[in-house]
Amino acid sequence: MKNNKKRNLLLSLILAAICIAFLLYVDKFQHYSMLATVLKKGAIYSLVAVSLNLLNGFTGLFSLGQAGFMMIGAYTYSILTIPVADRAGVYQYFDGGIVQFCVPMIVGLILAGIVPAIFAWLIGLPVLKLKSDYLAIATLGFAEIMRAIIQWKQVGPLTNASNLLKKFANFDSILFPFIVSAICIGFIVLLINSTYGRAFKAIRDDEIAAEAMGINLAKHKMQAFLISSFFAGIGGALLAMFQSSVQASTFTSTMTYEILLIVVIGGIGSITGSIIGSFLYIACSEWWLRFLDDPAPYLHVNISFMRPGFRMLVFSVVIMIVVLFFRKGIMGDREFSWDGIFNFFKKLCKKKDKSAKEVASK
Amino acid sequence: MLKIENLHVSYGGIKALRGISLEVPDGKIVTLIGANGAGKSTTLRTISGLVKADSGSISYDGQELLGKPINKILEAGIAQSPEGRRVFANLTVLENLKIGAYLRKDKDGIEKDLKWVYSLFPRLEERSWQLAGTLSGGEQQMLAVGRALMSRPKVLMMDEPSLGLAPLVVQGIFDIIRTINKEGVTVLLIEQNANMALKVADFAYVLETGTITKFGTGAELLADESIKEAYLGKSKK
Numbered sequence: 001m002k003n004n005k006k007r008n009l010l011l012s013l014i015l016a017a018i019c020i021a022f023l024l025y026v027d028k029f030q031h032y033s034m035l036a037t038v039l040k041k042g043a044i045y046s047l048v049a050v051s052l053n054l055l056n057g058f059t060g061l062f063s064l065g066q067a068g069f070m071m072i073g074a075y076t077y078s079i080l081t082i083p084v085a086d087r088a089g090v091y092q093y094f095d096g097g098i099v100q101f102c103v104p105m106i107v108g109l110i111l112a113g114i115v116p117a118i119f120a121w122l123i124g125l126p127v128l129k130l131k132s133d134y135l136a137i138a139t140l141g142f143a144e145i146m147r148a149i150i151q152w153k154q155v156g157p158l159t160n161a162s163n164l165l166k167k168f169a170n171f172d173s174i175l176f177p178f179i180v181s182a183i184c185i186g187f188i189v190l191l192i193n194s195t196y197g198r199a200f201k202a203i204r205d206d207e208i209a210a211e212a213m214g215i216n217l218a219k220h221k222m223q224a225f226l227i228s229s230f231f232a233g234i235g236g237a238l239l240a241m242f243q244s245s246v247q248a249s250t251f252t253s254t255m256t257y258e259i260l261l262i263v264v265i266g267g268i269g270s271i272t273g274s275i276i277g278s279f280l281y282i283a284c285s286e287w288w289l290r291f292l293d294d295p296a297p298y299l300h301v302n303i304s305f306m307r308p309g310f311r312m313l314v315f316s317v318v319i320m321i322v323v324l325f326f327r328k329g330i331m332g333d334r335e336f337s338w339d340g341i342f343n344f345f346k347k348l349c350k351k352k353d354k355s356a357k358e359v360a361s362k
Numbered sequence: 363m364l365k366i367e368n369l370h371v372s373y374g375g376i377k378a379l380r381g382i383s384l385e386v387p388d389g390k391i392v393t394l395i396g397a398n399g400a401g402k403s404t405t406l407r408t409i410s411g412l413v414k415a416d417s418g419s420i421s422y423d424g425q426e427l428l429g430k431p432i433n434k435i436l437e438a439g440i441a442q443s444p445e446g447r448r449v450f451a452n453l454t455v456l457e458n459l460k461i462g463a464y465l466r467k468d469k470d471g472i473e474k475d476l477k478w479v480y481s482l483f484p485r486l487e488e489r490s491w492q493l494a495g496t497l498s499g500g501e502q503q504m505l506a507v508g509r510a511l512m513s514r515p516k517v518l519m520m521d522e523p524s525l526g527l528a529p530l531v532v533q534g535i536f537d538i539i540r541t542i543n544k545e546g547v548t549v550l551l552i553e554q555n556a557n558m559a560l561k562v563a564d565f566a567y568v569l570e571t572g573t574i575t576k577f578g579t580g581a582e583l584l585a586d587e588s589i590k591e592a593y594l595g596k597s598k599k
Contacts (some may be wrong), residue, residue: 195464202450202461209448212410213509214433214465269452333452 008338020175027174034287040174041286042279047181048235049262049274050188051228052200056260057269058192058335059206059224061128062136064256066232068143069116072235072249074240075150075159077112081105081169090167091160098157105169109180109237115228116233124225128218140253150248155213159248166245178240184231189271191227200224258285261319265329273331280330289314363387363426364409369418371401371408378404380572381418385565386517386550391520391543393551393559393580393595396569403445405569406519409550410442411435422517429471436465439516443506445552446525451495455486458494458505461483464514471514482541500531507538517548524555536562552593556593560584568593 007031048066055061056179074179082090091097103111113289127138149155151162159165171177191197199220211217242248258281292311322329334340364386371379379401386392396402403473407413420428427435436504436514441462443549452457459479463472480487483504491499494505503523510518520539524532536558543549553559560566563580568589 195460198453198457199462199464201453201457202464205450205452206448208412209444209450210461211412211432212442212444212448213461214436214513215461216431216433 004339005041011338022315023175023178028257031174036174038279041239042282043177043181044235044238044242045259045262045278045282046275047184047238048232049259049266049278050185050271051071051235052259053263053266053268053271053274054188054192054200054231055224055228056263058197058204059221061221061224062132063139063225064136064253064260065110065143065159065229066259067137067251067253067255068139068146068201069120069229070239070255071146071150071238071248072116072119073112073145073236074246074251075165075248076115076233077108077237078165078168078240078246079158080111081108081259082165082167083169085165088167091157093163094160095159097160108169109234112236112237113230116236117230120225120229121222124222128221128225140256143253143256147248147251160165160328162247162249163242164245164247168240168246170241170244177242179235183352184214184234185271185275185347188227188231192271196220196223261315264319265322267329267333269333270329270335272334272336273329276330285315287312363423364548365419366405366409366549367419367421369405369420371404371413371417372416373445378572379415382569382572382574384567384574384577386548387565388516388548389543389546390564391539391549391551391562392565392567393553393563394489394567394569395553395556395559395594398554399571400569401572402569403521406442406521406550409435409440409519422590430501435466436513436515439514440519441510441513441515441517442521443503443523444512445521447499447502447506449494449497449502449505449509451493453494455494455505456490456492457498458509459486459512459550462509463514465513472512475512475514479511482538483508499527500534503527503531503535504538507535507542511542511547515547517550518542519550519552521552522554523551524553524558532558556589557584560589 023039026033026039030036048070052066055063079097079099080101082102087100088096112203121353123139123142127135127142130138150159153161155161156163191293192200199210199215202213202215203217203220207217243250261275262277262281264277265281266273266275266359289311292306292314293308294306366385367383369379369380369383370377370381382405382479384392384394394405404413408415409427411427411430411434416430418428419426421574422438422440425438425451427438427440430438453461459476462596463475466470466472469574480490485501486504486508489501507518507523510520523535523539527535532555539549539551539562545565551559551563560580560583566578566580566583567574567579568576568583576586576589578586
């Protein structure tokens, strides 16, 4: 057992080193490539997907408000970090806006988590009493209402209404979203493996039994909701930086469904699954399946049904297939571990041996 | 001693308990038998704080428990293994047991009690890394009891531990109830299997549509003609 632990630690370190080296290479030589875009967006979506998984997969609260919390996070961050000198230009229709100060990047990022968490607390008080579908409807409604409010002219001096927010503090290296996401996901993993995490899972499995064990349902549901929206907000801020502009109209319910799709494909209740799912989904939607939107991808042969947006149709089919035939997603509720991988290969070898022997005996 | 006095409980307008009184002396096994809908589970759920009472009193060693939150009642030393086992199916056996000790902070004590539960149920130790949902019905019942024991209760309330189990397994469960009791845990047992329950119990109460109609020692009720007719399957002559 002890040998395994040492080996696993070593392998993890090697893997981490390879990843960092790879990222540094991409950062240096392919800074503007599609690969870099996919990696950055994938890292950001990983964080949001894991935050949704904490709620849907680990606590059993089916929430669809993630895009709303991301939007609040993105707006909080960008409003607070636009340099004072640039404000007149950004808020050109609102006399430079009412916020006339600027906070450092890291403070903005933390506030981008705290503000959505405050909103989550406010709506959580009434909404968390609802169960399953009703909770989903209420949170979805909240996200839509927030989107409408932010675009309202009367709050323009604060949010720039439906105009773009830009020129806020931004990252340059592609390592930045990876580091932030890794820290946040690391925190969520620690939480899930703690006593709190066990209580969340107990609530998911059986509310009544959990209550009988002395777990305070209202308190724990609220905690999960707050933590999830905190990290969704940070994810939103990262997304704002990635796009280098923010507009409320992009944070639609479609975005929530994208994230939900990632969680389902990756496996509900698996952190590793959500991360793998994010990179896979982003790579497909941004890069590998792009050709589906092109009416004449090969040899100038016109394929009439391939047009911009066809890609999304393919995703709908994918989710139907996943829900019907692969309900557990890529990882089910398992997590990545070196022991798991070694066992997998051992089993594979044994199977091969067996089938080889069977063939031989015949 | 757990003491219940004149307890009234209703769901909406429907009265489930109409003023029951019963006592559970320390170190004994007390059973509450009755037909479906008599109010057995309601009694247990009210004691544990899951259901609110209309009026009456529930006290343990003189301390009033009625109206206290669930965690305070658990801390006072009253745990339950709920009806239908209700183990956390997607958690491992070990995780289930740890949830049972959720309110406790003393790590050494938890570790000690974990060993104690494993010694009571060696089967659980063998399967500690298995998901609870993959256990057999009898093993799940063991886990539900073990989980309740992890809070180090003075009184363990069990709601129909024999539900849906094979006769041989039920026998095993009742042996365990005796063992737990011998180790100093007071047991309040709710059963439809009146025959088994009365044999193991020191005291027994019969509950019918929300009122207690009979009480006595287990052996007394076992010999009672009307009980035999109503619950033990003796035909009328």
